Amino acid sequence: MYRMVRVQPSDQHLQRILWRDSPQAPVKTYELTIVTYGTACAPYLATKCLTQLGKDCQSTHPLGAEAIQKDFYVDDMLSGADDFEQAKRLMSEVIEVTDSAGFTLRKWNSNSAQLIANLPKHLKDDRTTLELDSSSATLSSDGLIHVGGRLLNASIPESRKHPFILNHHHLLTLLIMRHYHLKLFHAGQQLLIASVRERFWPTSIHSLARRVIHECIACLKNKPKVLEQLMADLPPERVTPSSPFLKVGVDYCGPFLISYPNRKARPVKCYVAIFVCLAVKAVHLELVTDLTTAAFLAALKRFVARRGKPQVIMCDNATTFVGAKRELMELYKLFYSQQFQESITKHAGSDGIDFRFIPPRSPNFGGLWEAQGKSFKTHFRKTIGLRTLNVDEMQTALAQIEAVLNSRPMTPVSSDPNNFEALTPGHFLVHRPLTAIPEPDLQDVPFNRLSMWQRAQSFTQQLW
Template sequence: MDTAEKKTKVFSMVTTTANNKSEWIYTVNHRNSFYRLQRIVAYVLRFCQKQNRKPTAQLELEELDQARRVIIKQIQETGFAHELRHLRKRPDQALDRKSTVATLPLILDEHSIIRVETRLQQAPVSTETRNLYLLPYNDPVVKMMLRKLHEDNLHCGHEALRGIARQQYHIIKVNSMIRNVIQGCVVCAKYRPQFFKQVMGDLPEHRVSQNRPFLNAGVDYCGPFWIHHKVRGKRTDKAYIAVFLCFATKAVHLELVGDLSTSSFVGALQRFIGRRGRCQILYCNSATNFVGANNQLKELTDTIHSETAAGSIKEFCNQKGVQFKFIPPRSPQSLDGYVRVVDVKTARGTYKRTIHKLAPLLRETATKRKIEADDTESNSQEDPGIEDTAEPESK
C-alpha cells in the first residue's frame, strides 16, 4: 500500500509591537474606513475570547458595539491619558486648570471610558445620549467616525452633521473637524464646484473721461407698457420707454415712445437732444436683451436695426452732428453692455409704480412743443408715432 502523503500548509504571521499599548489601533490596515476598522477589531476580540472561531460566522451587533467601545477607549488613552489617570485615582477632585476639558463634567462608566454628563439625565433617551463619549481633537480615527456619519446621512451639511455627532460623542473643536471632513469629501466637492472667476477688464475711455453729461451716451428700449384709458370701450394702447444712459455720470434719461416705428424713435431722439444737448457719440445696444417675445423682438429689430431704419436714423444723426453706432450683439470688447440691464429694470419698475399716469403723459407728449438743439429747427413737425396713440381726454 502506498503511504498517504501528508500535505502541510505553512502560514506566516507578522507581528508588530507598539511602544504604547494604546497605539496599536493606529497600526491596523483599515483603508481609511471606520466600519472596516470596527470589523477587524471585532474579529480580534472574538479570537481573544475564544468564541465562534469559524471564519464564516457573521459578526453580531453586540460584537460591533464592543469593538466600537474598545476603539473609543484606545483613542482616549492616547488623547486623554492624564485625565484618565486622574479620574481613576481621584474621581472626586477637579482636573487641572491647564487641561482642555477641565470645565466639562466628566465621569467614568463601567468600561472605564470617559463620558460627558449632559442635562438630559431625566429624558427618555439612551445612555449614550445622556452621557456622551469624549473624543479628542484632530485624531485620525475620530475623523473616520465623522466621515462615516457624513456618508451614512446622505452627505449632510455642517449643522446637520454636528447635530448627529452630538447625539453620541462630545468632540473637542467639533466645528473645525467637521469642516475638514466635509471639505475633504470627494462627492461633496463634485457638487460644490469652484467656478472660474473672470478678471474684469479696464474701463473704456468714455467711462473715465470728464465730460459734460450725455456727451457720450447709449440708448436701449424697455417695454411694452399697457396704457388703460378711463374711457368705456377704449382699447388699451402700448407704449415703450427709451432709456438713454450717460457714460461719464451714469445718469439716466427716460423718453416715452408711442410705438416701435422709426419716426417715434427719431422723435424721442429729438426730444432727448433738445433737453440734454447734442451727443458726440450715441451707442445702440443691438443684443437680444430687448424685452418681449419673438414677434415683439422682430418689430424692434425692424424699427432700429433694419437697413432702412438704420439709414434714416444715421441720416438724422449726421444732420445733428451725432455719431450713431450700432454695437454687435454679445461683444463686450465693442463697448456692448453700456446700457445696463439694471437701468432698464429700474426704469420699468418706476413706470410700473406710476402706470396710471402714463396716459396723461402720452397725451401731453403728443401735443407739447419739441425743443430742438438748433434754433432754426425749433418749429419742426411733431412725432407722428405718438400722435397716433393720443386720445383726447373725456369730459
C-alpha cells in the first residue's frame, strides 16, 4: 500500500539516501519518490490518502466511500451489508474506487459464495468461504442479536443465557450503564460490569464502564487520591481457608444522624459497626446507637445471631473494644461459676471468642476493615449525602449497601460469554450453627437494679 502513494516532488529530498556497493565505490545519491515503509509519517500518509479518496468519491460512489472511510484498518477492510444486492453494490463500488487510485484490493472473501463467484481469480482469497459461528451470536425473532454461548441447559433466566449484544457507541447503551451505576449505589467498575452482563452484553464494556464512572459527578467529588504503599505479607487469617465470618475484623465508622419517628426532638448521632470476614471479605453492617461498650456488645450479639459465633475477632485498640473484652471476660467468669449445674452449659462456655487487638495507632494493620469502611462510606455519601434518615430508613440503607458490598466480584470479570458468573463474597455465605455469647442469669435480680443493657438481656431470658 505504501508503494502506491507518491510523495510530492518538493518533499522528495526529505527521503534522500546515500548508497554505495562497496567501500571503494563512489557514493551515489538517491531520492525516494514514494512513501517509505518504516518512516514515522508512513502510516499517516497512507491512511490519509485512503480517507481522502473516500471523500472525493462520496457523490458518485456513496456506499463505497462510506466503507473506505469507516471500514478500513490500514490496508484491510472488514464490512458488511443487510442483503445480497447491497453487498454486491458495495463490493463493486469499493473495487472501482480503489482501482482508480492504484489500491487494488485482493484476497476478497465472504460468507456468501455467490457474492465472490464473479470476481477474477487473482482477486479471490485462496481459503474457503467464511462460515459464521452460530454459538457466538444468535438472531432472535424480535430482530435483536443475542450472545450464543453453550448455556442452553442451564437453569437460569433466558436473559442471562443469551444477553442482548449492545453497541457501545449507541446512546441507549450509555444510558443503561448509567442506570445500573446509580441503581448499585455508584458501584465500581467490576461490580458494574458483572451486573450489566446479567442481561446485556455491551461491546468494549470495560472502557464504557470507566467512562461512566469517570463522568459521574458524585463519584468525582468523592474520589480520593490513592497513594501506593509498601505492603507486608498477609496474616495467617487472610490466607487460611475457613467458614465465612469464622475470623472477622470489626471497626466503627460515623457518626451519622438519625431521627426517631413520632418525635420532634432534633436528630441524634449513631454509628455503624462493620464486621468483615478475613477469609472471603464478606461484610456485615450493624447500626450502633453510641460508642459505649454495652452498645457494641448489643451489635456483636446481633451479628452472632445472624452470622454465627466467630472464633477470632480482630479490631483496633479503641476504648470501646477494649472495654468490651473486659466485660466479656467478666461475663465468662460469672458464667463459669454456674457451669456445675449443667454439663452442656460447661461445654458451650469453654469455646469463647478470641479478641485480638492491633498495635496502637497502627491502622495499616487493619487495612481490610478500613477498606470496607471506606467502601461503605463511599456508597453511603454518594447516595444519602447529608440527609437525615429515620431509624427504619437507616436500617434499610445499611441492608442494601451490605448486599451491594457482598455482590462485588472477587476476581476480574471475564470477557468470555461462556463463563457463568463472577465469584462474589455472597457465594460463601452459607448457613452454620449459631451460638450466642454466654450471658449471666438475671432472673433472680430485681428489675430496678438492672441497667438498660441488663434489662434487654433479661427480656431475652424470659422468652425461655
